[in-house]
Amino acid sequence: MRRRGVLAGLAGLVGLGTAQPVLAATSRQSAGARRRPRRVRVGIEKLARDRYRLLRGQKVGVITNPTGVLPDLRHEVDVMAASDDVDIVAVFGPEHGFRGTAQAGNSEGFFIDPKTGLPVYDTFEKSGDELADIFTRAGVDALVFDIQDVGARFYTYIWTMFDSMVAAVLAGKRFVVLDRPNPITGRAPSGPVLHPEYATFVGREAICQVHGMTVGELALLFNAEFLPRHAGDHVDMAVVEMDGWRRSMSYEQTGLPWVLPSPNMPTLDTAWVYPGSCLLSGTNLSQGRGTTRPFQMVGAPYIDHRWAEALTALRLPGLQFREAYFVPTFSTYKDMTCGGVDIVVVDGPSVDAVRLGIALLWTLKHLYPDDFAWRDEGTGDVHQYWIDNLTGSAWVRTAIDAGATIDEVIDGWREELARFSKLRDQYLLYG
Structure with a gap:
């Protein structure tokens, strides 16, 4: 009770400190506030x-x-x-x-x-x-x-x-x-x-x-x-x-403030691309940890200008790609110069993050077949590919390795997604 009393008293002092600026707001500001969407x-x-x-x-x-x-x-x-x-x-x-x-x-x-x-x-x-x-x-x-x-x-x-x-x-x-x-x-x-x-x-x-x-x-x-x-x-x-x-x-x-949910989720733009670019955690690329744009500034020492050009040519909705170079201060390729792309969000709601993720993997496999690699956490002759845990099965990895197109990779899960969608519908609370 004593701790609560002290905290409540401090809250009261903070309230007194902010009252005057609020009362000093102009009528135009007040009217504008009333017009804002709830x-x-x-x-x-x-x-x-x-x-x-x-x-x-x-x-x-x-x-x-x-x-x-x-x-x-x-x-x-x-x-x-x-x-x-x-x-x-x-x-x-x-x-x-x-x-x-x-x-x-x-x-x-x-x-x-x-x-x-x-x-x-x-x-x-x-x-x-x-x-x-x-x-x-x-x-x-x-x-x-x-x-x-x-x-x-x-x-x-x-x-x-x-x-x-x-x-x-x-x-x-x-x-x-x-x-x-x-x-x-x-x-x-x-x-x-x-x-x-x-x-x-x-x-x-x-x-x-x-x-x-x-x-x-x-x-x-x-x-x-x-x-x-x-x-x-x-x-x-x-x-x-x-x-x-x-x-x-x-x-x-x-109308809510954005508070970064984790150290490498600094902005809403990060969240729009994360479900796709995080798939790079299953490869030998930097996901941008150790930069100011994690999951948007991505690459590796072997990447050159061709990756940005190939991704731009795909015309993925809501996104642009800038050729970029960076040096991560920690994590993958710490203190090494990486080439890659800066994934720029221009229209968040139109971004298809899953297609982005498959496009990133597909272009890497085709442009850099001798350098690109799946992250393997297995031992000896037993392989354990982290990309399989991220995508939920071996399909994405094996389909890309076999030369499937981006659309063919995506078509591979349509039936299971349709079944989950029906299950999901039973538990939705909001219109």
């Missing part, structure tokens, strides 16, 4: 506005990262810690950590948050009984998930949610999802569907590469279709839906 209200806003009634009488743990903010950019953990209406007792950090300081494939470990005094537990790559034990040890009754997704199957936060739902069943905890927009819209899904034998932390279950769902909708699908097989039962779950979000909306239309 912005989307995310799940945490609705939960807080209802004074956390859904969580009343329960000890709460929040699974979140820097994106768990209200529209005024206050973090929900700070707001909850200062409120007498909810009993928050723990925080759980995913890949990159609660405060977002860790690079890809890492997390922040356990620590006590200096701002709130709350214990922060590390969930990255933990699942099953191990994760259930963490939830039990933290003393929570209900788990709240609130992380901004970017709409790609291999973006790991949705699988942190899935693993946490499984662990919640095992530990006997409630699970509440606070919904947020899909920033690359929730239109028709696209891309190959994961085959079970290729399941990893970048894809636990059979969803397609660009799922076109919100995390709340995915949670409903996970709970109904997949949890009984992993946990033996469904989780006691609720989704706090958004107000005002439509499937056709791009993120700019929501």
Whole structure:
């Protein structure tokens, strides 16, 4: 209570400090504000506005990262810690950590948050009984998930949610999802569907590469279709839906601030291309980590001007390609000069990220057959190609190696995508 009182007092001082400029706004500015389209209200806003009634009488743990903010950019953990209406007792950090300081494939470990005094537990790559034990040890009754997704199957936060739902069943905890927009819209899904034998932390279950769902909708699908097989039962779950979000909306239309969901997802343009350019993680190219334009500035020391020319000739909607040269400061080809392309987004909603990804791989294979290679994590004569885990099967790799065209590669998953689309339709919450 003492900590909450101090935080509430500080919030009051901040409010006093901002009141005068607001009152000084001109009538023209005020009229303009009234004419702006009504912005989307995310799940945490609705939960807080209802004074956390859904969580009343329960000890709460929040699974979140820097994106768990209200529209005024206050973090929900700070707001909850200062409120007498909810009993928050723990925080759980995913890949990159609660405060977002860790690079890809890492997390922040356990620590006590200096701002709130709350214990922060590390969930990255933990699942099953191990994760259930963490939830039990933290003393929570209900788990709240609130992380901004970017709409790609291999973006790991949705699988942190899935693993946490499984662990919640095992530990006997409630699970509440606070919904947020899909920033690359929730239109028709696209891309190959994961085959079970290729399941990893970048894809636990059979969803397609660009799922076109919100995390709340995915949670409903996970709970109904997949949890009984992993946990033996469904989780006691609720989704706090958004107000005002439509499937056709791009993120700019929501009126919400963009907070980078991970260190290499700095802008919305990054999110538009990520479901395609991330496939380069399955090759011997730099994905632009260690540059100021990750997943947009991509290349390798053996790439020359021909790649940008070939990609431009494909006339991919919403995109332009600039011949580019760069030196990554870390990750693949650290401190080495790379040739490549800068993928420039000129119209986000028209971008087909899956076709972009296949086009990147196809042109590389045809232009640089002696240098381009698939990333092989196998040992000896046993191959384990990372591209297969990213795309969900061996189809993309083997089809490109066999000389298939871009359209032929894409045609290879149409039937499985159609089946997933029908399943997906049952769990959509928004028009």
